[in-house]
Amino acid sequence: MPSIAKPAVVHPSAQRNHLGLTQRDYEGAMSTLCAGCGHDSITAAVVRALWEMSVEPHMLAKMSGIGCSSKTTAYFVNGAHGFNSAHGRMPPIATGANAANRELLYIGVSGDGDSLSIGLGHLCHAIRRNLRMVYLIENNGVYGLTKGQFSASADVGSKSKRGEANRMAPIDPMLLGLSLGATFLARGFSGDKEHLVPILKAAIAHRGFALVDIISPCVTFNDHNGSTKSYLYTRQNLIQATQSDFVAPQHELLAEIGLAGEVAVTLHDGSVVRFKQTPEGYDPRDREAVSKYLEEHSGTGKIVTGLLYVNEDVPELHEMSNTPDHALTKLPYEKLCPGSQVLAEMQREWR
Amino acid sequence: MEHHVSARVNDFAIKLANVNGTGSASANGLILQAIFRMGIPVSGKNLFPSNIQGLPTWYEIRVNRDGHTARALDYDLMVAMNAQTYDRDIHEVRSGGYLLYDSSWPLDPALLRDDIHLIGIPFAEMCNEAFNEPRERTLMKNISYTGAMAVLLNLDLTIVETLLAESFSRKPALRDSNIRALRLGSEYAQKHFACPLPFYMEAMNANVGKVLIDGNTATALGCLYAGATVAAWYPITPATSVMDAFKNLCEKYRRDKETGKNNYIILQAEDELAAMGMVIGAMWNGARAFTSTAGPGVSLMNELLGLAYYAEIPVVLVDVQRVGPSTGMPTRTQQSDLLECAYASHGDTKHILLLPANPAECFEFAANSFDLAEQFQTPVMIVSDLDIGMNDWVIPELKWDDTYRPNRGRVLSLEEIEALPKFQRYMVENGTQVAPRTLPGVHPKAAYFTRGSGHNKFGAYTETPAEYQEVLDRLLKKHRAAAAFVPPAIVEGRGSELGIVTLGGCDAAVREAVEIMGRRGIRMDFMRVRAFPFGSEVEAFLNAHETNFIVEQNRDAQLRSMILLETSVSKEKLRSILVYGGFPLSARHVIEQVMQQIDQSAEPLPVAVGAWVRK
Numbered sequence: 001m002p003s004i005a006k007p008a009v010v011h012p013s014a015q016r017n018h019l020g021l022t023q024r025d026y027e028g029a030m031s032t033l034c035a036g037c038g039h040d041s042i043t044a045a046v047v048r049a050l051w052e053m054s055v056e057p058h059m060l061a062k063m064s065g066i067g068c069s070s071k072t073t074a075y076f077v078n079g080a081h082g083f084n085s086a087h088g089r090m091p092p093i094a095t096g097a098n099a100a101n102r103e104l105l106y107i108g109v110s111g112d113g114d115s116l117s118i119g120l121g122h123l124c125h126a127i128r129r130n131l132r133m134v135y136l137i138e139n140n141g142v143y144g145l146t147k148g149q150f151s152a153s154a155d156v157g158s159k160s161k162r163g164e165a166n167r168m169a170p171i172d173p174m175l176l177g178l179s180l181g182a183t184f185l186a187r188g189f190s191g192d193k194e195h196l197v198p199i200l201k202a203a204i205a206h207r208g209f210a211l212v213d214i215i216s217p218c219v220t221f222n223d224h225n226g227s228t229k230s231y232l233y234t235r236q237n238l239i240q241a242t243q244s245d246f247v248a249p250q251h252e253l254l255a256e257i258g259l260a261g262e263v264a265v266t267l268h269d270g271s272v273v274r275f276k277q278t279p280e281g282y283d284p285r286d287r288e289a290v291s292k293y294l295e296e297h298s299g300t301g302k303i304v305t306g307l308l309y310v311n312e313d314v315p316e317l318h319e320m321s322n323t324p325d326h327a328l329t330k331l332p333y334e335k336l337c338p339g340s341q342v343l344a345e346m347q348r349e350w351r
Numbered sequence: 352m353e354h355h356v357s358a359r360v361n362d363f364a365i366k367l368a369n370v371n372g373t374g375s376a377s378a379n380g381l382i383l384q385a386i387f388r389m390g391i392p393v394s395g396k397n398l399f400p401s402n403i404q405g406l407p408t409w410y411e412i413r414v415n416r417d418g419h420t421a422r423a424l425d426y427d428l429m430v431a432m433n434a435q436t437y438d439r440d441i442h443e444v445r446s447g448g449y450l451l452y453d454s455s456w457p458l459d460p461a462l463l464r465d466d467i468h469l470i471g472i473p474f475a476e477m478c479n480e481a482f483n484e485p486r487e488r489t490l491m492k493n494i495s496y497t498g499a500m501a502v503l504l505n506l507d508l509t510i511v512e513t514l515l516a517e518s519f520s521r522k523p524a525l526r527d528s529n530i531r532a533l534r535l536g537s538e539y540a541q542k543h544f545a546c547p548l549p550f551y552m553e554a555m556n557a558n559v560g561k562v563l564i565d566g567n568t569a570t571a572l573g574c575l576y577a578g579a580t581v582a583a584w585y586p587i588t589p590a591t592s593v594m595d596a597f598k599n600l601c602e603k604y605r606r607d608k609e610t611g612k613n614n615y616i617i618l619q620a621e622d623e624l625a626a627m628g629m630v631i632g633a634m635w636n637g638a639r640a641f642t643s644t645a646g647p648g649v650s651l652m653n654e655l656l657g658l659a660y661y662a663e664i665p666v667v668l669v670d671v672q673r674v675g676p677s678t679g680m681p682t683r684t685q686q687s688d689l690l691e692c693a694y695a696s697h698g699d700t701k702h703i704l705l706l707p708a709n710p711a712e713c714f715e716f717a718a719n720s721f722d723l724a725e726q727f728q729t730p731v732m733i734v735s736d737l738d739i740g741m742n743d744w745v746i747p748e749l750k751w752d753d754t755y756r757p758n759r760g761r762v763l764s765l766e767e768i769e770a771l772p773k774f775q776r777y778m779v780e781n782g783t784q785v786a787p788r789t790l791p792g793v794h795p796k797a798a799y800f801t802r803g804s805g806h807n808k809f810g811a812y813t814e815t816p817a818e819y820q821e822v823l824d825r826l827l828k829k830h831r832a833a834a835a836f837v838p839p840a841i842v843e844g845r846g847s848e849l850g851i852v853t854l855g856g857c858d859a860a861v862r863e864a865v866e867i868m869g870r871r872g873i874r875m876d877f878m879r880v881r882a883f884p885f886g887s888e889v890e891a892f893l894n895a896h897e898t899n900f901i902v903e904q905n906r907d908a909q910l911r912s913m914i915l916l917e918t919s920v921s922k923e924k925l926r927s928i929l930v931y932g933g934f935p936l937s938a939r940h941v942i943e944q945v946m947q948q949i950d951q952s953a954e955p956l957p958v959a960v961g962a963w964v965r966k
Contacts, residue, residue: 057795057798078795079798082799084801084803086803089655089658091625092621092624093635095625095629096628096634097633097635099632099640100581100633100638100640101637104792122621129618317616321616323614328615328616328638331614336575337575337755339753343576343750343751346603347562351388
């Protein structure tokens with residue numbers, strides 16, 4: 001856990017990934033969040049997923065906006081560049097970064113204030129561009145750094161610490177994403193790391209924009225009776241709609257895929273998401289069915305989790321833009337400048 | 352009483368009054384290009400409404416053998432093709448001038464002036480007879496007035512026909528109708544009027560090695576040649592044509608011949624705020640990226656410009672200014688974004704501005720802006736305007752030095768990173784105010800946390816006053832250091848005690864005014880500021896003159912304000928000449944206001960070397 005100081009020496013028995021790195025190599029600075037903050041558990045899941053996926057630390061870019069959640073990019077993978085930008089503006093900055101260098105893995109960490117209020121428009125358009133990135137919303141229904149105002153994800157009737165009830169309808173990132181043509185939608189719970197890790201791994205392998213909404217209770221401002229984003233309420237009302245395994249391309253379990261009654265989705269890089277559990281008639285590839293299922297549970301007070309929707313058939317931004325397979329930043333200047341002769345020739349048009 | 356204009360060769364002004372959306376812009380552009388090909392100095396100014404179809408629109412052409420191509424306010428010929436605006440158009444013709452109108456319908460006698468000459472040609476009637484399709488009839492009316500103007504002004508018809516043949520090389524039927532329409536006009540004028548008029552054209556040789564190009568295209572070319580690979584934008588008048596041109600150029604010159612891939616990406620963002628974010632992200636990652644916008648867009652970009660400034664990320668922003676505040680007048684020109692750009696964003700910020708005066712400088716400054724942005728790791732704004740950006744200007748052919756290689760500033764290589772004990776983002780190198788940066792994806796040791804929150808020179812979060820201030824103070828020094836690298840002001844003078852200072856597209860009008868006033872005995876030294884921060888030459892010029900007239904196109908004397916803020920020049924030395932109604936500046940505006948200030952001055956003004964004149 002990055003919220004606890006640890007010795008500098010790694011125990012020789014520590015497991016190593018394909019790059020020979022231990023999980024400690026994927027950790028970052030000490031967390032400055034409140035003790036027990038759901039966000040720290042998410043950070044731990046991110047560390048785990050990146051380690052298991054053997055992501056080269058320097059090939060990761062950590063993008064964030066402003067808020068408690070956005071601070072967490074400092075708490076994982078010290079060897080990766082991080083960009084703690086401006087409130088709500090992470091999606092465009094990530095878009096520009098990705099446009100310039102498609103070879104990096106982009107993980108954006110955001111919160112419900114960042115993504116569902118001030119930056120909602122940017123989130124919508126990042127979804128439309130199908131920008132290849134993992135986009136986490138650490139969702140606690142409340143503004144932490146400014147001490148407890150409702151956010152746009154607060155449920156109707158949910159009470160603030162001072163007893164005031166929220167009256168306005170919440171924005172559900174999953175339903176929003178579906179309506180915008182999102183290609184990967186998942187919801188997790190910070191209190192359930194075990195199910196979060198495979199979702200994050202699938203998000204990393206996804207072809208385009210992977211939106212992961214993670215209910216992450218705020219222990220300081222939104223973990224009381226009457227709140228619908230508390231640990232207790234979330235545990236009591238959680239419906240794990242789907243349960244999935246992530247199977248890396250080279251994994252031997254590949255042979256087991258396709259067993260009767262199981263849905264398996266092959267991702268862009270050849271890895272497979274195997275759905276071990278789905279509701280009756282639910283197909284995570286069927287947008288209409290997913291929409292219907294989510295609508296049915298919307299407003300019931302239940303929290304539907306799991307990898308809810310995945311579509312690997314939509315091209316991401318670079319595929320739509322017909323850019324080179326390598327980073328645009330790798331193009332030598334000689335390829336970019338048409339030269340003096342061409343300049344002279346083209347100016348004939350302006351005579 | 353008979354009124355006549357003097358007989359003049361290659362020295363007159365025309366105004367064309369049209370209805371927008373009727374195809375007049377193509378005809379007017381055709382006339383401009385034909386005059387250009389005759390080798391005569393010429394300018395065209397499009398005074399158009401913020402509308403797609405149906406509202407009045409004007410186009411002005413000034414022909415001047417001496418090369419004065421600022422807007423003229425005295426129209427020798429008015430081509431009145433819009434009955435809705437007859438009253439004001441007739442009013443604007445200079446006494447003794449000519450009014451060319453469509454005589455298919457009678458003119459309201461109440462509108463007539465007895466000091467101008469009328470030339471009525473039944474364009475609509477002729478075109479209705481010659482063409483069948485309604486749209487064609489409308490379009491061809493424009494070409495037929497072009498034909499009439501050609502014989503009235505001695506414009507070379509062969510050149511016009513050649514231009515039509517070039518435009519319609521793949522559409523012979525269209526070419527033929529155009530030429531037919533052209534002759535309808537020219538033959539009618541020839542037959543019914545004494546041609547040419549007292550003012551007319553004769554071929555010259557002034558345009559050798561020159562091209563006719565708008566500033567926005569030139570800016571896009573500069574970005575292309577500088578090696579920009581990422582462009583992000585949101586559509587806005589009058590900057591849209593920057594990105595249109597960049598896209599066209601990229602489709603021609605950036606599609607990889609071997610792979611068929613696009614060696615560029617253009618991102619149409621959800622708003623200007625996002626466009627700026629995209630540029631920041633791309634530049635942070637090591638690409639050359641830019642955005643183009645106008646004042647309203649810069650307002651939105653303010654937030655992230657502060658981030659780029661404080662986190663020291665290069666940015667290139669092209670601001671094609673239009674009339675503000677708010678939505679203002681989107682199709683009119685102004686220089687009212689200077690303060691907004693120079694000090695964009697909350698907190699203490701200062702940016703580098705490049706102030707082009709014409710398309711040649713748009714190209715040059717756009718190409719250089721990337722070097723400056725990367726060298727100083729900070730936003731650089733090319734502050735152009737609608738007049739420069741959207742009108743066609745005659746400029747020397749653009750040249751490129753093939754030995755040019757981008758100056759990427761201090762970016763640590765893999766070898767340098769490996770040799771470092773520890774990378775600390777904001778530690779400056781000896782003798783500079785710039786700290787080396789690293790790019791993502793190179794080496795884990797080079798990783799750092801980019802932030803807009805308080806940070807110290809090591810790149811770590813801080814809330815300690817001394818640590819915060821150390822970085823902020825360096826940023827100020829860095830901005831000052833850039834003064835030696837930006838384009839210096841252009842200074843021309845012979846030791847007069849009066850100075851006249853301007854910027855951007857006012858250049859031509861102010862120079863012309865200086866020349867005319869010089870002939871009247873009022874000698875003024877000239878300076879055009881071309882960048883911010885100001886070089887030492889700016890302060891030296893201002894201090895060397897008793898009185899400096901600062902000519903700019905905004906209400907609040909923004910350039911003057913910046914001079915007062917950034918130099919030690921005393922307020923008493925600076926007087927303002929402000930023209931900000933939205934049309935390009937004319938020498939007459941400048942002369943009238945200078946004369947008025949000289950006349951009304953309580954203190955005597957030195958109007959010529961050694962000669963003091965009182966009211």
